[in-house]
Amino acid sequence: xxxxxxxxxxxxxxxxxxxxxxxxxxxxxxxxxxxxxxxxxxxxxxxxxxxxxxxxxxxxxxxxxxxxxxxxxxxxxxxxxxxxxxxxxxxxxxxxxxxxxxxxxxxxxxxxxxxxxxxxxxxxxxxxxxxxxxxxxxxxxxxxxxxxxxxxxxxxxxxxxxxxxxxxxxxxxxxxxxxxxxxxxxxxxxxxxxxxxxxxxxxxxxxxxxxxxxxxxxxxxxxxxxxxxxxxxxxxxxxxxxxxxxxxxxxxxxxxxxxxxxxxxxxxxxxxxxxxxxxxxxxx
Amino acid sequence: xxxxxxxxxxxxxxxxxxxxxxxxxxxxxxxxxxxxxxxxxxxxxxxxxxxxxxxxxxxxxxxxxxxxxxxxxxxxxxxxxxxxxxxxxxxxxxxxxxxxxxxxxxxxxxxxxxxxxxxxxxxxxxxxxxxxxxxxxxxxxxxxxxxxxxxxx
Ligand SMILES: Cc1cc2nc3c(=O)[nH]c(=O)nc-3n(C[C@H](O)[C@H](O)[C@H](O)COP(=O)(O)OP(=O)(O)OC[C@H]3O[C@@H](n4cnc5c(N)ncnc54)[C@H](O)[C@@H]3O)c2cc1C
Ligand code: FES
Ligand code: FES
Numbered sequence: 001x002x003x004x005x006x007x008x009x010x011x012x013x014x015x016x017x018x019x020x021x022x023x024x025x026x027x028x029x030x031x032x033x034x035x036x037x038x039x040x041x042x043x044x045x046x047x048x049x050x051x052x053x054x055x056x057x058x059x060x061x062x063x064x065x066x067x068x069x070x071x072x073x074x075x076x077x078x079x080x081x082x083x084x085x086x087x088x089x090x091x092x093x094x095x096x097x098x099x100x101x102x103x104x105x106x107x108x109x110x111x112x113x114x115x116x117x118x119x120x121x122x123x124x125x126x127x128x129x130x131x132x133x134x135x136x137x138x139x140x141x142x143x144x145x146x147x148x149x150x151x152x153x154x155x156x157x158x159x160x161x162x163x164x165x166x167x168x169x170x171x172x173x174x175x176x177x178x179x180x181x182x183x184x185x186x187x188x189x190x191x192x193x194x195x196x197x198x199x200x201x202x203x204x205x206x207x208x209x210x211x212x213x214x215x216x217x218x219x220x221x222x223x224x225x226x227x228x229x230x231x232x233x234x235x236x237x238x239x240x241x242x243x244x245x246x247x248x249x250x251x252x253x254x255x256x257x258x259x260x261x262x263x264x265x266x267x268x269x270x271x272x273x274x275x276x277x278x279x280x281x282x283x284x
Numbered sequence: 285x286x287x288x289x290x291x292x293x294x295x296x297x298x299x300x301x302x303x304x305x306x307x308x309x310x311x312x313x314x315x316x317x318x319x320x321x322x323x324x325x326x327x328x329x330x331x332x333x334x335x336x337x338x339x340x341x342x343x344x345x346x347x348x349x350x351x352x353x354x355x356x357x358x359x360x361x362x363x364x365x366x367x368x369x370x371x372x373x374x375x376x377x378x379x380x381x382x383x384x385x386x387x388x389x390x391x392x393x394x395x396x397x398x399x400x401x402x403x404x405x406x407x408x409x410x411x412x413x414x415x416x417x418x419x420x421x422x423x424x425x426x427x428x429x430x431x432x433x434x435x436x437x
Contacts, residue, residue, distance in 0.1 A: 001305075001324045001343075008285060008302035008348050031349070038344045039326045042305075051302070055349050079338070103415025104396060105329060108338040109345070191327070192414070 003041035010053045014060065014139055014168060017052055021164055022141060024050040030166065031055070032075060032114030035106055060113065060168060063087065072170040074113020079104075081112055090174045093128040093181035093199040097217070100124055100185050102192055116152075117167045119159045119222065121257060122193040126153055126223020128183050130215030131199035134172045140165035149215075153222040177203040177211060184278040185217075186270050188261065194218035195262050198250075198274040202238075202283045209233045209242075209283065219271050220254055228252045229275055238283045247276035289353045291316065292360025302348050307331045309347035310357060318358040318388050322417070329416030332389035333357045339396035341415070358388035361395070370433040371395060380429030382420035390416050394430045403434055 007024075011017035021028055029048035031037055032055075040046040054060065060075035065086045072081065081087055081098035088095045101107055101115075101124050115125050116136065130149045138145050138161055147160045154160060161167050172178065181201035185194045197217035203210045212233050214226045232246035250271045258264040287304070288297040291314060298313045310316045310333075321343055322330030331343040334356040361369040371394045374380065381387045390413065397404060397412040404412065409427045418426060 001321075002308075003303040005301060005303050008346070010348070010351070031346075034346065034349060035326070035344055038305075038346065041303075042324065042343075051346075053346075053349060103329070104393060104412055105332055105339050105341045105415045106326070108396075109340050 001042050003038070004044060004047045006048055007050045008053065009050065010056050012056050014057060014166060017054060017057065017166060018139065018141060018164075020052045021166075024052070026163060028052055030117075032117070033077065033110040034114075035102075035110040036114060036118045036120065054166075065090075065174070066171075067174070069171045069173050072112055072172065074116075074167050074169060075111050076113070078102075078107035078110050078112065078115075082107060087172075090179050091128075091132050091172045091181065092179070093131055093183040093201065094125075094172060096183035097124040097128045097185075097197065097199065100183070100187065100192070100194075100197075112170060113167045116170065117159060117161050119153060119157050120193075121156055121221055122218050123223075124183070124185065124194055124197055124217050127197045127199035127215035127217035128181070129170070130223055130225050131181060131183075131201045131213045132172050132178050132215075133201075133213060134170055136160070136167055137169035137171065138162075138165050139168045144168070146171075150225060153224070156221040158222075177201050177213075180204065180282050182278055182281050184274045184281065186274055196267060196270045196274050198271065198278045200275070200278040200282060202279065204238055204283060207238055209236050209238050212279075212283075214250070214275060214279075216251070216271060219251060219256055219267060221257065224254065226250050226254070226275070229279075233279070233283075240280070240284070243279045243283055244276055247272050247279055250275045285348060287347045287351055289347075289350050289355055291355045292357060300347055302346065304347045306333075306335075306342040306345040306347045306350055306355075309350075310342065310355075316357050316359050320385055320388055322385060322389075327415075327417065328386070329389040329393060329413075330386055332392040332416065334392055334395060337399075339393050356392075356395075358391060361391065369395075370436040371398070371430065373436075374429035374431075374433035375426075378425050378429040378432050380421065380426045386416060386418040386420075390418065390426055394433065397430065398434055402437065404430070406431075
């Protein structure tokens with residue numbers, strides 16, 4: 001239960017972290033909240049030779065209303081996201097997801113940046129990040145770049161963040177559509193990771209679905225937008241029947257995960273149920 | 285490396301390997317064995333303590349991450365004259381423990397809960413203690429113990 005020995009550095013700023021990363025190369029790992037990494041190091045699934053701790057980088061710990069978007073620092077904890085008034089009011093799907101992660105102790109330490117960089121196929125945030133059309137600010141040796149949610153999730157355990165880069169901020173647009181969003185989750189009863197998590201944001205001015213985004217967590221190798229459901233609902237009058245018809249197309253053509261506890265068919269069926277629940281909650 | 289923090293109001297400092305977990309620092313360097321280890325997978329919550337005002341699992345943190353921090357463990361909860369904290373009293377009053385292995389973690393998580401929500405419902409208590417496992421009690425008396433403590437203030 002003890003990690004393999006490593007060298008430890010505590011960065012005081014993003015610039016210092018980046019230069020430590022450049023200095024120590026591929027064998028160095030960034031430590032954020034440590035709640036994916038330390039458990040993996042204890043089990044020796046992860047054996048970095050150098051650990052660079054972001055815990056002292058206080059300017060990554062903000063949640064700020066910037067008018068047209070909410071800026072969330074990578075080191076904001078799940079609890080900060082869960083308890084933020086501005087996120088509750090303007091991006092409730094993200095609040096719902098943060099509040100559903102693990103347990104109180106995990107939410108007190110784990111960070112949104114760590115979760116987004118880790119890209120665990122079972123993580124909660126990808127669905128809401130996609131449904132809210134958020135963007136990720138990534139900083140590397142040559143400066144910052146902004147990546148959209150749809151370009152961010154690359155593959156299992158892989159995101160747009162390169163080995164010499166840091167995820168520094170998540171930006172969530174503050175649109176009326178994002179204020180009308182939610183995340184519905186079918187949690188594994190012991191770990192509380194999602195079997196299926198579905199986030200939706202719906203623009204329903206005048207009872208018609210003029211726009212909708214649907215993002216899934218825990219269902220595929222990475223989080224994904226479901227164009228079947230979006231296409232089936234966009235432009236339709238919102239009713240229990242139109243929502244069910246659209247939700248029933250969820251995951252068509254998508255590779256769905258299966259594991260020891262949940263088969264592919266069951267997860268696909270539950271994806272449809274949770275899409276229907278989420279759409280019903282904010283669509284009707 | 286040298287790691288310094290304040291534990292139960294006392295400034296402490298030790299030379300440790302960077303891989304030392306916070307729970308090891310407490311148990312092995314400071315001899316504070318009230319914080320328990322019940323699992324290898326960050327699941328059971330027996331190691332819960334209060335770090336800078338927040339309940340955390342000390343088995344899933346490096347001591348190095350807690351440089352300069354304020355830590356409260358179960359040993360630091362009672363008053364200096366030995367008067368038990370209301371939550372400790374509640375666990376005694378309502379038989380909130382049997383073997384007692386989970387109890388320090390349960391109590392520290394309950395401290396966090398009552399700070400954030402002084403009057404929790406049954407459901408809210410169960411939700412707040414999701415990160416703490418008990419093999420003995422069936423949880424009912426733990427919920428009653430926390431309610432008892434809440435009713436004292
Ligand atoms: C008991 C338990 C239950 C959990 N349940 C859930 C759950 O239900 N749902 C869920 O989504 N998650 C769950 N988690 C995971 C939790 O959300 C983690 O906090 C999260 O996945 C990682 O965040 P962290 O800050 O702890 O990152 P760390 O563990 O510190 O880092 C994770 C990875 O990301 C890299 N990294 C971290 N920050 C950055 C950055 N800014 N830029 C670039 N790379 C970075 C690290 O190098 C590492 O590879 C659970 C964890 C535990 C221990
Ligand atoms: S010892 Fe089990 S969660 Fe820490
Ligand atoms: S009292 Fe024995 S584990 Fe809880």
